[in-house]
Amino acid sequence: MKTSLPYTKTALFTLTMSLSVILTIPAYASCPEFGWSEGLANYLGSNATMPVDDTQPIPTPDCNFHEWSWEAFAWATALDGNGIPRFLSMQTPEDLLSGKVKSTKSKPVLKLAGRSLHPFGSSGFTEGAGAIVEADGKMLVAPNGYPVYASVHMNPTYFATAKKNLIATNGYNTQPTDGYFSLGDAVFKATWLRLDQGQTAPQGAFTTQAEVPVLSVLRTKSQYTVVPSSNTVTVTVALVGLHVVGYTANHPEFLWATFEHNLNSPATADNTFDTSGSNTGTFTFYVANTPYTQVNQPNPPQSGQSYIPPQLLFNPLTQKFTPSNNAVQENATGGENQEGGPANVTALNASAQSFFAGQKGGESAFANYHLVGTVWMLPNTYVLPNALAMNQVNAVGSISLANSTAETFVQSANNTSPSKLANCFSCHNATSYNFQNPPPDKLASRRIAISHVLSVGTPYAVPNLLTVPIVRDPKAPVSVR
Numbered sequence: 001m002k003t004s005l006p007y008t009k010t011a012l013f014t015l016t017m018s019l020s021v022i023l024t025i026p027a028y029a030s031c032p033e034f035g036w037s038e039g040l041a042n043y044l045g046s047n048a049t050m051p052v053d054d055t056q057p058i059p060t061p062d063c064n065f066h067e068w069s070w071e072a073f074a075w076a077t078a079l080d081g082n083g084i085p086r087f088l089s090m091q092t093p094e095d096l097l098s099g100k101v102k103s104t105k106s107k108p109v110l111k112l113a114g115r116s117l118h119p120f121g122s123s124g125f126t127e128g129a130g131a132i133v134e135a136d137g138k139m140l141v142a143p144n145g146y147p148v149y150a151s152v153h154m155n156p157t158y159f160a161t162a163k164k165n166l167i168a169t170n171g172y173n174t175q176p177t178d179g180y181f182s183l184g185d186a187v188f189k190a191t192w193l194r195l196d197q198g199q200t201a202p203q204g205a206f207t208t209q210a211e212v213p214v215l216s217v218l219r220t221k222s223q224y225t226v227v228p229s230s231n232t233v234t235v236t237v238a239l240v241g242l243h244v245v246g247y248t249a250n251h252p253e254f255l256w257a258t259f260e261h262n263l264n265s266p267a268t269a270d271n272t273f274d275t276s277g278s279n280t281g282t283f284t285f286y287v288a289n290t291p292y293t294q295v296n297q298p299n300p301p302q303s304g305q306s307y308i309p310p311q312l313l314f315n316p317l318t319q320k321f322t323p324s325n326n327a328v329q330e331n332a333t334g335g336e337n338q339e340g341g342p343a344n345v346t347a348l349n350a351s352a353q354s355f356f357a358g359q360k361g362g363e364s365a366f367a368n369y370h371l372v373g374t375v376w377m378l379p380n381t382y383v384l385p386n387a388l389a390m391n392q393v394n395a396v397g398s399i400s401l402a403n404s405t406a407e408t409f410v411q412s413a414n415n416t417s418p419s420k421l422a423n424c425f426s427c428h429n430a431t432s433y434n435f436q437n438p439p440p441d442k443l444a445s446r447r448i449a450i451s452h453v454l455s456v457g458t459p460y461a462v463p464n465l466l467t468v469p470i471v472r473d474p475k476a477p478v479s480v481r
Contacts, residue, residue: 031061031063031340031344031347032067032348036067037351037352040071040352040355040356043071043072043074043075044363048078049075049184050072051068051075052184052246052248054071055249055255061344062336062344063344063348065255065376066344066373066397068255068374069244069255069259070352072246072255073244073352073371074352074366076188076242077206077242077363077366078363082107083361084107084108085206087153087188087190088108088153090155091156092111092129092151092152093129093152094456095129095159096159096162096163096166097456097457110151110208110209111129111130111151111210111232112128112130112149112151112192112210113126113128113129113130113211113212113213114128114130114131114132115131115461115464116457126230128213128228130149130150130151130152130192131149132148132150132215132464133147133150134150134408134409135406135427135452136407138302138408138409139466140285140325140327140405141323141324142193142194144195144196144320145318145320146194146196146319148191148193148194149194150190150191151190151192152188152190153189154187154188154453155187157181158181161180161181161448162451162454165454166454166456167433167443167455167458168458172448173444180447180448183248183249186244187243187245187451188243188245189243189406190241190242190243191242191406193237193238193240193284194235194237195236195238201236202240202261202263202264202284202368204262204365204368205240205365205368206366207236207237207239208237208239209237210235210236211233212233214232214233215227215228216229217314224468226314226465226470227464228464240264240284240285241259242258243258244257244259250379250380252383252447253376253381253425254376255374255375255376256375256401256424256425256428257374257375258372258403258406259370260372260404261284261368263284263368264284264285264404264405265286265329265404266328267328267331268331270333270334270335270415271414271415273331275291275293276292277292278290278291278292285325285326285327285405286326293307294307294326296325296327296328296330296411297309297326298408298409299312299325300467311469312466314468314471315470315471316470316471325408327405329372330400330411331372331400331401331402331412331413331415333345333398334373334398334399334400334402335373335399335415336373336397336398337396337397337415341397348371349370349371353369353370354367355367372398372401372402373401375398375423375425376395376397377390377394377396378394384447388445388447390429391425392422392423392424393418393421395423395424399415399421400414400415401423402422402423429449430445430450431449432449433460
């Protein structure tokens with residue numbers, strides 16, 4: 001008697017091919033793929049290059065994008081013989097206007113100065129390499145009373161293109177309309193916690209010496225403005241955040257990733273942040289049990305702010321502000337919108353942190369940082385003409401991406417509504433200089449406006465000043481100018 005087979009030859013062939021496909025694409029089923037973290041060592045050498053081709057020209061799987069972020073982080077933080085991370089040897093916005101070529105032989109000095117109060121070319125113009133305000137003009141005050149600083153660093157090719165297109169030198173208006181960055185260009189933005197003398201840094205954080213400005217007081221009528229002076233002091237600072245931004249194959253919009261120190265703040269799962277919550281832990285920028293109604297709130301308060309904090313004060317003697325801010329990371333993986341995205345970020349963090357923990361010397365410090373997420377656009381879409389209308393709603397991946405030390409006050413708690421969506425592309429797009437109360441000489445939209453370093457030394461830059469009441473310590477004469 002013949003026995004009927006359950007499959008025809010065609011069916012067996014189809015099943016075999018299906019199994020073959022499943023077995024030959026482990027990257028789709030596992031993130032990261034086996035042995036991936038060992039490859040991070042390739043980015044630590046002095047001759048290593050920025051990764052540019054690790055992403056597929058498709059929006060999913062997203063694992064490749066987050067892998068790129070860790071690889072770029074490893075490359076940027078690789079220590080030289082003096083224990084200096086690679087990104088700290090790069091050019092800064094200050095160099096864009098100085099006309100000087102940074103020496104690669106001398107040990108770099110981290111300067112966390114401040115932006116100028118005066119436009120480029122005018123009397124009194126000075127431009128520092130850092131700032132005490134975030135991108136939205138607000139200031140994050142650490143528990144020790146010092147402002148959190150930010151610095152920007154560009155690799156040579158990014159720097160060269162930015163220098164040609166500066167608004168201050170009219171390059172923005174005279175360069176070719178679609179003059180743009182190139183594959184491999186990269187820019188990094190770091191956030192720094194100034195430590196008190198003898199203060200212990202957050203556990204395992206990378207620390208270095210930095211020049212910071214002595215803050216002074218500028219009186220205008222009945223108000224007092226805290227501004228950076230020309231005097232500096234050398235202090236110890238701890239790295240608490242790092243934006244990693246790079247131009248990769250098929251992604252001229254750049255991939256935008258952000259990393260934080262593990263102890264910065266509590267983090268809630270994507271799209272679950274609730275102001276009725278709190279956390280029992282103590283973090284660098286969060287005091288245990290602080291109600292979430294009182295976190296991520298700027299001071300001075302902005303219009304419509306529900307929580308009104310105590311009046312912000314500044315003491316010129318101690319150089320400190322009170323009260324400090326409480327911060328929470330509202331989206332633990334940046335509102336990742338790809339299938340399995342949050343799990344991918346979590347798995348990659350565990351793998352990469354294990355790799356760094358096994359490194360010798362100072363490199364092991366970077367095991368104490370984690371990737372929040374990565375955001376990008378569909379491949380080859382940020383091109384003319386459609387690039388001129390693209391912004392945060394075109395984002396893919398961690399579409400609510402923010403850093404609790406760099407975008408503290410502009411986080412979007414829920415990404416289910418396009419009208420409330422906020423990420424890097426909210427500010428970094430072709431209309432960057434046309435949407436936030438710009439000067440009268442409105443600039444044309446250009447793809448390259450995705451970079452904000454083009455605005456250094458102009459009114460388009462975020463002003464680095466604060467109008468606040470001053471604590472008048474009788475033992476500390478206030479220097480008013």
